[in-house]
Amino acid sequence: MTMDGAVVVPGISQGAQWVDEVLLAGPANDICFRLTQPADGTSVPIDRAKLRRLVRDRQSELAEAGLRPGGAAALRLPPSMAFVTHLLAVWRSGGQAILLDHRLTEYEVRRAIERLVPQVVVEPERPIPAGLRTFFEVDTAVASYSGHPAGTTHAVVQLSSGSTGPSKVIGRTAEDLVEEVLRYTRIDGVPLRGERLILLPSMVHVLGLVGGLLYGLHAGVELVPPARLTGDAIVQAIASGRTPATVLGVPFHIGLLASVQRPPNLPQFKRMTTGGELVPASVSQSFEIKYGVPLANMYGMTEVGVIGTDLAGVHRPAIRPAPGIEVREVDGELHVRRPESPYLGLSDPARWSDGWLHTRDAGAVDPTTGLVTIRGRLDSQVSVGGLKVDLTEVEYTLGTLRGVEAAVVVFDGSITAYVQLRERRDRDHLEADLAQRLAAYKRPRTLHILDQLPRTTTGKLVRDLTVLRKAAP
Template sequence: MANAWWGSHLLSPGADDDLWAVSSAPVTRGQLRTAVADLGRVFREQGITEGSSVLLRMKPSFTYIHVLLALWSRGAQVTLVDFRLRPAEYEPLVDLVRPQYVVAAAGAEGPVAGFRQESGFTVQRLPQGRPAADGIRLVQFSSGSTGRPKVIGRAAASVLAELDRHAALPGIPGPRDRVLLLNSVMHNMGLVSGVLHALAVGATLIVPPTLRPAEVVRLMARTQATAVYGTPVHYDLLTRLAGRPELPALRLAVSGGERLPQETYDGFRAHFGVPVNPVYGLTEIGLLAGDLTGTCVPPQLGPPVPGAEVKVVGDELHVRMDSSPYLYGEHADRFTDGWLRTYDRVHQDPASGVLSLLGRSDSLVVVGGLKVDLAEAESVLLAHPRVSEAVVTHGEVIEAYVGADRALTPDELVVWCRERLSPVKIPKRFSVLPRLPRNSTGKLVRDRAQLRGRVTSESSSQVQGER
């Protein structure tokens, strides 16, 4: 993203003493501008300039946002990596993208301590790194159906176009809104729909220092939040609060990342007096569909937003794009003749154009708002020396069915997975059988009902456990 764009579109709206964001303490627009300018000088001294490639791995904080904006102000291509990844997940990503610089939090290990005001970081130069891909400014990862992550590159024009689609959506937060953000700022909805949109329109961003529901609601009341952005998991937690919180300023709740359960939708509306409005997007292109009027209910996603061109082929959603979003020549099968195959199964109402989510046509699922590729968990299990077969499925939770000798226990598999997978990807239930069922052509059965039936029929010899 060109330096001039950041100055004129994101950092310029509002006076220096205007409130930009609130967490454990407030941050003004002037403080934001100063922090970004100071960090820009730091990165200039490090040699980061137009066309540099930088991998950013920090815990959520205002410093993280300042660093990202400062790197973009230098014209750098920034690759975002979740700090929660295990070394076995993180190191292959570094080898794959080969950045020239790594900006990482000082003391990045350990559990999440909530959103921070400030955090230290280090800058490391990697002599063998390769420069930025032509025109690409934002690089993110998304799980692929083969277990190998997709490397997604977005140009400045792609993010600008997404912000335009946000601005055209009726009911979207504007300059007078105070937006409480529960989504992670490391992922697309939190970053673009939350941080960048608020910056662009002059809204005030509210980021809770903790996600404990009672404290989140107290912060919403104290700041008079008018909108809240989150995932179904966040809304489910908020509905568990006793009583009905008094939040008279709240007018809008927005959910993305996965299908919103009907009970969560009903519970939040009963507790807070406003419906949860769905939005739908992809890491590859951002916001594509949504409804903020309160008329769409699960599993409806809303109509395509202005500026998005989609079509339904069979029951799969395809999206028009100028070029493939995938870097390094991978996943070419997903992009053909200007159309990206999403692998999301949908129904589109012929009269209203409203899209309803039916499910996935590959191994990708969403857990807690995060995309998880079941094939990745299968690959990790198959790497165990005593495992011969593995099928991982998803219903209410991720389940693993493993063919192995009878001495192997679920506890051993949990330990094995914890060393190689981030927590959200680890199966919650393990069933160990001497052999897994196969169909008439010899392929492993992947139907959950059939697998559960085999577990029941072999209960005398199988080992079963739940985390």
């Protein structure tokens, strides 16, 4: 560590040093995880001493399977202690962790492994049982794959969610991860030492990985995955302790909490923080009324992690850039300072150039306050009869209609809407309600009502035309 306390991480080769100093340091009896057994509801605490011991054991297993410093291990595991301990063990060994969502198809996994060539592949020993779970008990199978070192010096390699098209392969260094963890410590409103974080997002993806797992371990925050992925189970997790609790999730999880008919008094509920898609004002207002806590917003990308936050819920729909993050607006698109390309292989200048990541998000930066307003995807701007239409506005307005659970609006030769309902409504009535709120040129030419809108593995609504067309009745 430097004289000012900052952690210096030159690369993955010194994995044990940065993992021990940034993630595993602290009193041995600190509770890192509190796991609830679905069968009987009993609580199982995992303290820091046990976590260190489990990580060392995994490290030995990976070494026996062929993982060497500078090598790579592909982890195809669901959220679990097996995932956590294997991930930390890979990093502590000076290796690169390739994170593959356990819900990917065999074809997707095979393509990723053939391209990235890990030395070791870690998978569940048996198929993962179906069910609404946030955390699993997993026995693992560790298989040797190749003898080649990792192709890059990145500590973690992730696949983007692919909500608007094919996934991208993204790499982040150990130094980059540490910088983001320390960035969280400088954001007002994040959970503090001794508090709890009700962890809902998958740790394979950036919000759950850095904003949940890594920050929680570093800051001494107790991580509490609910027993099941239901509104009642989330409420039970909040109520299971007396210390302040923050719920971390995505808009999908707001719906789960909103489904609880009569939530109990929860004085320990501090706030809910969501990442991913923009949350309509009507949803945030109804949530805040029901639970009496702020619905905080976090904006980020797999490529850079957290970009900005509004944890007090006072700037909606704007956010304030996170400490050390520089955001600019160029021709209506938000760019984020990123010295090197985060993409493995050749870098597309339309995505990264001259030290700036092109987010593909439409937005504006207030020159006086520095607040960033996000207006949705840049490709949501279309021309209809020479008139500009923002598909995000159409989608937002659809979401305000009675009975609408979720909506996706795309341009498929004309404006087309795909809608999921929470209660039965006639299409003609929906269109009549929309006609009262939107000008004719903005309204969808075609409106499809689906039982379930397609979503990515992270819960984001899919906007890929091919997938939507196949899902339509």
